[in-house]
Amino acid sequence: MLALRAYEAAAKERLPRPVWDFFAGGSGTESMLTAGREALDRIRLRPRCLVDVSHCDPRTELLGADLAAPLGIAPMAYHQLAHPEGEVATARAAGEAGALFTVSMFASRTLEDIAAAATGPLWLQLYWLKRRDLLVDLIHRADAAGFRALVLTVDAPRVAFRPRDAANGFAVPPGIRAVNVAHDVMAASHSGRDGESAIARHSKEQFDASITWEDLAWLREVTSLPVVLKGVLTGEDAELAVKHGVSGLVVSNHGGRQLDFCRSAPDALAEIVDAVAGRCAVVLDGGIRHGADIAKALCLGADAVMVGRPALWGLAHSGAEGVADVLRLLTGEFEEVMALMGAPTVAGFERSGVVLPGCAHA
Numbered sequence: 001m002l003a004l005r006a007y008e009a010a011a012k013e014r015l016p017r018p019v020w021d022f023f024a025g026g027s028g029t030e031s032m033l034t035a036g037r038e039a040l041d042r043i044r045l046r047p048r049c050l051v052d053v054s055h056c057d058p059r060t061e062l063l064g065a066d067l068a069a070p071l072g073i074a075p076m077a078y079h080q081l082a083h084p085e086g087e088v089a090t091a092r093a094a095g096e097a098g099a100l101f102t103v104s105m106f107a108s109r110t111l112e113d114i115a116a117a118a119t120g121p122l123w124l125q126l127y128w129l130k131r132r133d134l135l136v137d138l139i140h141r142a143d144a145a146g147f148r149a150l151v152l153t154v155d156a157p158r159v160a161f162r163p164r165d166a167a168n169g170f171a172v173p174p175g176i177r178a179v180n181v182a183h184d185v186m187a188a189s190h191s192g193r194d195g196e197s198a199i200a201r202h203s204k205e206q207f208d209a210s211i212t213w214e215d216l217a218w219l220r221e222v223t224s225l226p227v228v229l230k231g232v233l234t235g236e237d238a239e240l241a242v243k244h245g246v247s248g249l250v251v252s253n254h255g256g257r258q259l260d261f262c263r264s265a266p267d268a269l270a271e272i273v274d275a276v277a278g279r280c281a282v283v284l285d286g287g288i289r290h291g292a293d294i295a296k297a298l299c300l301g302a303d304a305v306m307v308g309r310p311a312l313w314g315l316a317h318s319g320a321e322g323v324a325d326v327l328r329l330l331t332g333e334f335e336e337v338m339a340l341m342g343a344p345t346v347a348g349f350e351r352s353g354v355v356l357p358g359c360a361h362a
């Protein structure tokens with residue numbers, strides 16, 4: 001396997017069609033599946049020459065955690081859809097590769113089993129459930145298991161309409177469950193009404209769509225773990241996030257699965273970095289498929305990136321080994337871009353390292 005796209009093709013071949021569609025699909029017209037990728041492709045690198053790149057060091061630190069490269073795995077539900085070992089295999093692979101792993105609250109393995117397999121940093125992602133007692137329980141378990149931060153996803157007051165899942169009547173197959181949340185608030189393993197996946201229906205029933213900035217104070221009261229907001233796409237919200245004491249932001253459009261016809265995450269990144277002005281960490285996700293994408297994100301001011309689907313492709317192909325290889329490929333490509341860009345350290349990536357579409361020198 002020489003590039004991520006080989007894992008994509010292999011995963012597509014292996015996975016049952018409805019599972020592939022759940023992984024690959026987007027919301028609405030699916031316009032955002034390509035938009036993020038196109039935005040990254042439009043950004044071009046501006047290399048500097050005659051810099052000593054005899055030793056390039058991709059290591060970095062993110063919210064106190066040492067990483068082998070500015071790279072992590074984005075939260076994704078139900079890894080057992082890709083491989084029987086599920087998130088335990090992903091955690092092992094992330095640890096091996098020195099990458100961050102953000103575990104979805106809808107993980108299919110317990111937080112404790114995942115933590116036992118992990119040798120690298122773990123963050124826990126949360127949707128704000130109406131049942132706050134369940135959130136508190138999860139947060140305390142995560143803290144006890146050694147998770148280092150909470151990631152509150154703020155772009156999904158409900159799961160958006162996703163045509164592929166609706167057409168397939170998608171439901172998580174029996175035997176795979178969101179084992180960290182109580183039975184009565186799990187997505188049913190049957191799709192119910194026509195035209196709505198079990199996951200979309202579940203979110204409308206269980207997610208609290210009424211929360212506002214004021215509710216973050218409650219979250220900060222129940223935990224001392226750093227809070228990261230995922231799905232922020234404007235400078236205004238980045239400013240509010242900092243004012244409300246968050247430790248980090250994930251600039252993301254949820255892999256094209258939430259608001260259709262939205263600005264893409266790479267297009268929003270510079271505005272958010274400027275608004276934050278170093279007051280909290282900034283991570284980019286969506287469409288990261290090559291080491292050069294990591295370099296572009298760093299030039300625009302991100303501290304790190306996360307990959308979503310590529311981790312599931314590796315997992316579907318060959319479990320932990322496949323995920324570790326996906327992470328190794330990306331890190332290897334990034335290290336080469338460092339050398340060819342004349343940026344031997346992560347701190348060496350600056351705004352002047354990219355040409356943005358529409359700029360005078362483009």
Ligand SMILES: Cc1cc2nc3c(=O)[nH]c(=O)nc-3n(C[C@H](O)[C@H](O)[C@H](O)COP(=O)(O)O)c2cc1C
Nearest residue numbers: 023074075076077104153254255286287307308309
């Ligand atoms: C199958 C799948 C499940 C996902 N589940 C979650 C989730 O549980 N929580 C969340 O915040 N984001 C979830 N996401 C969004 C990812 O965290 C991430 O934003 C997105 O996948 C990044 O884009 P990429 O897949 O192009 O790398 C999911 C994405 C996919 C593809």
Ligand SMILES: CC(C)CC(=O)C(=O)O
Nearest residue numbers: 077106159199203254257
């Ligand atoms: C189970 C879903 C709520 C997970 C999700 O966020 C997604 O599918 O994008």
